[in-house]
Amino acid sequence: MPSFADKLLTWFDQFGRKNLPWQTPIHPYRVWVSEIMLQQTQVETVIPYFNRFMERFPTIELLAAAPQDDVLHLWTGLGYYARARNLHKCAQRVVEEFNGQMPKDATTLETLSGIGRSTAGAIASIAYKQPTAILDGNVKRVLARQYAVEGWPGKPAVMKVLWQHAETHMPTQRCRDYTQAIMDLGATLCVRSKPLCTKCPVSQSCAAAQQGNPQDYPGKKPKKTLPVKTVQMLLLRNADGHILLEQRPPTGIWGGLWSLPELALDKPFQDYTTEHVGDINTHTQWAKMRHTFSHYHLDIHPVIVEVGPLRSKVMENNRQLWYNLQKPQSLGLAAPVKKLLAQLDSLL
CATH class of the missing domain: 1.10.340.30 (Hypothetical protein; domain 2)
Known part of the structure; x- marks a missing residue:
């Protein structure tokens, strides 16, 4: 045989x-x-x-x-x-x-x-x-x-x-x-x-x-309810229409990728923006977006903020940059960030 x-x-x-x-x-x-x-x-x-x-x-x-x-x-x-x-x-x-x-x-x-x-x-x-x-x-x-x-x-x-x-x-x-x-x-x-x-x-x-x-066969992985985490993601847009991105730490979720500034849901984005970036001209809050990892759900609350003159300390480190939606740099972007940037670009 x-x-x-x-x-x-x-x-x-x-x-x-x-x-x-x-x-x-x-x-x-x-x-x-x-x-x-x-x-x-x-x-x-x-x-x-x-x-x-x-x-x-x-x-x-x-x-x-x-x-x-x-x-x-x-x-x-x-x-x-x-x-x-x-x-x-x-x-x-x-x-x-x-x-x-x-x-x-x-x-x-x-x-x-x-x-x-x-x-x-x-x-x-x-x-x-x-x-x-x-x-x-x-x-x-x-x-x-x-x-x-x-x-x-x-x-x-x-x-x-x-x-x-x-x-x-x-x-x-x-x-x-x-x-x-x-x-x-x-x-x-x-x-x-x-x-x-x-x-x-x-x-x-x-x-x-x-x-x-x-x-x-094979036997299925035991089911468990995934916990839900929440975060604000800020799409901070300067006078040139560029978006502020920050590089994440080399390890952990989205390690080494470029993402948007994040805040806990109970932290006012207004305070963060005026302290770290500049005065707010206008802002818009979008509906939440869910991104699922293997071990938890992440509910993202996007906030689009048009900022005026920038604070002098913006860009003091090399882990931040202004991202040009019209001529995007070759960067590794977290998937939901890429989606949000594309959505914003389509509205401009």
């Missing part, structure tokens, strides 16, 4: 995806960037970001030498910005310590910023054709169904079982194709809802398919 891997490879030869941007050509740098972008993000979303990124940074040396703002600017809208900061740090270390060559072994790859066990396995397997298993979201789903593994994969005990299955099935030949094949299976047939079991090459050995309940 053909093995699990053999069946997948036979299916992949006929139906697998072979023309994704990072597959033409396959190069360690391109594989690494794509794998980071694909963490928690769908292929269709990643493709235009990847293409723009490669156009701007065709080599790891150019990425390492770039200002962080340039990197974050190209990442704006892709979310999970720690990935971009880690990508930048990783590129600098690879250039400094590995002569610009991505390491070939998974163990060394795991020591680099932003690269965990599964990503290291994917780079080693796809870029260097090594028999290193992966366990991304698609693969977890395929294997959880294949063996009817109960429980949420976020639990260490469940992950341990899934890793064992992943490593058991990793062949020693055609490693690159197998890795792509099992990811493709999860992305195209063994999807979250309404999996296409009748077209699946490994459905006969799939415990969940035989039970008739593949949608029950």
Whole structure:
């Protein structure tokens, strides 16, 4: 009987995806960037970001030498910005310590910023054709169904079982194709809802398919009510029509990105504006906007403030700038900030 891997490879030869941007050509740098972008993000979303990124940074040396703002600017809208900061740090270390060559072994790859066990396995397997298993979201789903593994994969005990299955099935030949094949299976047939079991090459050995309940696997993350936080965001507009932005600290939410001045909801924006920026000419308050993170909701209350002559201490530090809506600088912007600036620009 053909093995699990053999069946997948036979299916992949006929139906697998072979023309994704990072597959033409396959190069360690391109594989690494794509794998980071694909963490928690769908292929269709990643493709235009990847293409723009490669156009701007065709080599790891150019990425390492770039200002962080340039990197974050190209990442704006892709979310999970720690990935971009880690990508930048990783590129600098690879250039400094590995002569610009991505390491070939998974163990060394795991020591680099932003690269965990599964990503290291994917780079080693796809870029260097090594028999290193992966366990991304698609693969977890395929294997959880294949063996009817109960429980949420976020639990260490469940992950341990899934890793064992992943490593058991990793062949020693055609490693690159197998890795792509099992990811493709999860992305195209063994999807979250309404999996296409009748077209699946490994459905006969799939415990969940035989039970008739593949949608029950993998187990779902326990639900919890997300807390709600509130903030005022000030769109402070000077006489030239430019908006005051502030760079956030390098770590934490939106680390290193440019955002709008924020105030607690009970703090008068008038006091902040007159003390730190200038006298208020007019102001408008917009309806609140909700932005959801993985662990809380943020209700944003935008306030548009037209300011008169500026206080002399405005712009005393390099973490502030006036943003020109007509000729925008290349900056990494937090997603709701980008949305608010676009909304304001459309009204002008």
